[in-house]
Amino acid sequence: MNAMTTTATTYYTTMPSPVGELLLVSDGEALSHLYTEHHGRGGVVEDSWRRDPGPFRQVEGQLQAYFGGERRLFDLPMAPRGTDFQQAVWGALRALRFGERVSYGELSRRLGRPGSGRAVGHANARNPISIVVPCHRVVGSGGALTGYAGGLDCKRWLLDHEARFAG
The missing domain is CATH 1.10.10.10 (Winged helix-like DNA-binding domain superfamily/Winged helix DNA-binding domain)
Structure with missing residues (x-):
């Protein structure tokens, strides 16, 4: 019996901000990474990632409101990986x-x-x-x-x- 493997798709997009271009990364369900333009750790798009702004509409809207002084809290699905x-x-x-x-x-x-x-x-x-x-x-x-x-x-x-x- 052969086991089928599926590879999860990683999506990304970029958006302008007052602190420079932001790189947003998601599994399609939750935000997993947000890198600033001059981020010292990571922030490099991998070849296997798919550029698609679709999964980031809510993230972009909340970030724009934050930068506009209209939002103080973020209410987003997030999936940071760590210990x-x-x-x-x-x-x-x-x-x-x-x-x-x-x-x-x-x-x-x-x-x-x-x-x-x-x-x-x-x-x-x-x-x-x-x-x-x-x-x-x-x-x-x-x-x-x-x-x-x-x-x-x-x-x-x-x-x-x-x-x-x-x-």
Whole structure:
């Protein structure tokens, strides 16, 4: 008996934004990746992916509303892949309020893992759905802007944007 194998299709599209072109990736059901133009990890379209804006209409609409200052929360099906710890960190990021900034140490305390700020930082850096899962809201102790896969200019823009509309 031969087992039939199916290969899941990966879809992608791009969209302009105030922080540069965004690359959106999906399995057709849920957003799996969102890369900024200058993303340091990933952001390369693979040959097997299929360009199709269809699965991204809701994502694009919510991102446009966010960049327009009209949306503070994202309500999208998402499928980020990661370890249990990474998933916990990304869940904690989604719980951050629009415009809120926390340190890595504070996020580790909120997770019930005080002293794991470095591990939180590593999980934060591997967030595959930037902006929607707001890793840009995590800053160094004292509020210093620290690393961001999309670049510090992008992080600064996102934080300033949220500060403008958080009131």
